[in-house]
Amino acid sequence: MNPKPNLEIWLERGLFASRWLMAPMYVGLVIALIGLIAIFFQELIHAIPLLLSGQADAEDAIMLSLSLIDLSLAGNLVLIVIFSGYENFVSKLDIGETADRPSWMGTVDFSGLKMKLVASIVAISAIALLKAFLAATDKGAAIDExxxxxxxxxxxxxxxxxxxxxLMDWLASLTDKH
Known part of the structure; x- marks a missing residue:
C-alpha cells in the first residue's frame, strides 16, 4: 500500500482545520442572543408601567405575552444553532456530564437541526401572524388585508x-445508507 503524498496529507489537515473558521460566527450568534435579551427586557420594562397603571386591557397583556414568547423562541433558535452547529461542524463541547447539559446536545444531527430550525421558524411566524391579526382588530382599527x-x-x-x-428526511431514511 502506497503512503499518501505529503501534499495530500497537508491539504486534508488544512481542510479539516478550516472548520475553525466557523467559530467566530458562533461567537457572533452569542452576541445576537445578548441583543435578544436586551430587547426582551426593554419590552418588559416598557410594558410594566402600563400594566400596573390599570390602563392595559387583556389584549395588551396578550400582545406583551406574544412578543416575549416570540423573543424567547428566537433565543431558543439561536441557542440550538450555536450548540448543534458548533458540535456538528467544529468540535464537541467538552463541558463534562453536568445535570444542566441539555439531553439533545451531541445527539442532534444536521437533519434534526434542520427540523428544529423549521419548527422554530414556523412557531415564530405563527406568533407574528397572530400579533398582526390582534393589532389589526384592536379597538376597531382598520384591517390591512x-x-x-x-x-x-x-x-x-x-x-x-x-x-x-x-418528507425528504423520511424518504432518505428509507434508502440504504452508503
Missing part, C-alpha cells in the same frame, strides 16, 4: 417547507 394576506402566505410557505423537508 394585504399585509395579513402576505403574512398568511409567508406562514403557509414556512409550514409547507417544513412538511416537505420532513
Amino acid at each position: 394585504t399585509k395579513l394576506l402576505w403574512l398568511v402566505i409567508i406562514h403557509l410557505t414556512f409550514v409547507l417547507s417544513g412538511v416537505l423537508l420532513a
Whole structure:
C-alpha cells in the first residue's frame, strides 16, 4: 500500500482545520442572543408601567405575552444553532456530564437541526401572524388585508417547507445508507 503524498496529507489537515473558521460566527450568534435579551427586557420594562397603571386591557397583556414568547423562541433558535452547529461542524463541547447539559446536545444531527430550525421558524411566524391579526382588530382599527394576506402566505410557505423537508428526511431514511 502506497503512503499518501505529503501534499495530500497537508491539504486534508488544512481542510479539516478550516472548520475553525466557523467559530467566530458562533461567537457572533452569542452576541445576537445578548441583543435578544436586551430587547426582551426593554419590552418588559416598557410594558410594566402600563400594566400596573390599570390602563392595559387583556389584549395588551396578550400582545406583551406574544412578543416575549416570540423573543424567547428566537433565543431558543439561536441557542440550538450555536450548540448543534458548533458540535456538528467544529468540535464537541467538552463541558463534562453536568445535570444542566441539555439531553439533545451531541445527539442532534444536521437533519434534526434542520427540523428544529423549521419548527422554530414556523412557531415564530405563527406568533407574528397572530400579533398582526390582534393589532389589526384592536379597538376597531382598520384591517390591512394585504399585509395579513402576505403574512398568511409567508406562514403557509414556512409550514409547507417544513412538511416537505420532513418528507425528504423520511424518504432518505428509507434508502440504504452508503
